[in-house]
Amino acid sequence: MNTSDTNNTPQCYSIRSPPFNYTHPINSVYFSSIFSALGITSNLIAFIVLIKSFRRTHNRSRSFFLIFLGGLVITDFMGLLVTGSIVVSFHLTHFNWRQVDPNCHFCNFMGMSMVFYGLCPLLLSATMAVERFTGITRPFARSTNMPKSRTVSMVLMVWLVAGCIALLPLTGIGSYHIQIPGSWCFFNISWNGSDMVFSLLFSLVGLISIAVSFLLNTVSVVTLIKVCCGQDRTQRRRDHEVEMMVQLILIMIIASISWCPLLVFIAQTVLARKGFQSVYLLLYIRFATWNQILDPWVYILFRRAVLKRVYPRLDWSRGSIMTLYPSFQNTIRRFTRSSLGSNLGSDETGETEMSNVTASIFKK
Structure with a gap:
């Protein structure tokens, strides 16, 4: 699978082969270093905040939600650590991929990492939307004694699904290739054969996840507004759910803005059967990386404890936006x-x- 029949060139170098003469400003060690350092630091801070919140919470629904957030933080952190370390190392050393990785094992690993850590946040966001939709609109459909291990199992299931999709190019459905400027590997965006199947699969899974999140979150928000417009005692019981929905909506908005350009670009390129400039693919990948950088700040900043300090005059315990x-x-x-x-x-x-x-x- 790693060699072509004609010239024994490893598959990941069969379309384009390093070294590349590419000097666009976006291809810079400063971009890669800043993105990686900012994202890793943000996710570490968010992970500490989530651990403290998880230890203090006594609300079962919120504990389930924090487990999902923890899985999202771990995914974003590992994604930036794995892919960022490879890209920064290339920019610092300018190593030759064909000499370091003659059999494409390293390139396949990075391509799998890009797909896995790209799909996981989108799938987790959709799963969180399903969980909140069930918790708000069908509060008695879930057992009150549901163990937290089931939520952990759902996170592991999302990782398994994303991992299976990332492994498909190794089975012949799609293929991973070195990408310009030679610092990273990704699947081949093409309208030919299995490459077209995998390109559309990646794009559709991401877009469907965003659509599911948008639909279910909209229904949940409207239902929650109806409940919050009731008596004050009901509002007090719904404080945690309002906080969770605000965070989930922001996560959805960030994911949509960050990932839609890349997902639409891939689908449009494949369906239109036309080529593309590498600078656009690299630009959209950089844009998608902002999802992993901005996500943690949703958990860090948009909490009631923080909002009370920012605007202490607002009566957060009674949802005074409605009463005002x-x-x-x-x-x-x-x-x-x-x-x-x-x-x-x-x-x-x-x-x-x-x-x-x-x-x-x-x-x-």
């Missing part, structure tokens, strides 16, 4: 009552009817 603007609250309440036949509303009706029946029985 009663007209807005009434408008939202009328909208949600008319547009949503939510299960939460039906549950409240059922509880009211049950209490009335119980009261009448005791009166008798």
Whole structure:
């Protein structure tokens, strides 16, 4: 699989072979070093914050959410550490890939890492959206005694799915190749044979994950707004869920802005059957890297403990955004009552009817 039949050239060098004469400013040791150092530091800080939050929390739903966030932080950290160390090493030493890696093992490893650590955040974001959708719209569908190990198993399952996709080029579906300027490897974006299949698979999995996140998060937010517009006692119980949804929405927005240009570029290149300039691919890859850099700051900054210090006058325990603007609250309440036949509303009706029946029985 690693050699062609014509000239015994290893497959990862069969389309383009180093060294390359490429001097674009984006191909710089400064770009790579700053991106890697900033991302690794951010994820380390976020991991420490998550551990402290996990130890302090007594809310089961929040503990599940923090496990997902921990998996996302670990994935982003390892992705930047593995791929960043290779790219920075190339820029510092300018080693020749064909001499260091004559059989393409190292190139295949980096290509797998790029695919694995690229898909994992998108798949984890979609999985988190599913978990929050279930927790908010179907609160009784999940067992209250569900062990935390099941959440860990879901994170491991996401890693397994992303790993299986990353391994496909080693089985003949797609192929990993050295990319200009010679500092990294990625799958071959082409409209020929198995390369087209893998390119579309990578692009569609990423775009579908973003679409699922957007759809489920939208439903969850609208349902949560309906609940928060109820009594104050309900609002206090929903504080943690509001915080989790704010973080999840920001994660989704960052992932969409960072990854959509690359995913659309890959799909458009393959379906249009046209070539592309390497500078665009490198630019979109750099753009996607911002997802791993910005994600940690969502967990670091957008917490109630931080927001209370930034704006202490706001009554965070009662969701005073709603109470400060009663007209807005009434408008939202009328909208949600008319547009949503939510299960939460039906549950409240059922509880009211049950209490009335119980009261009448005791009166008798």
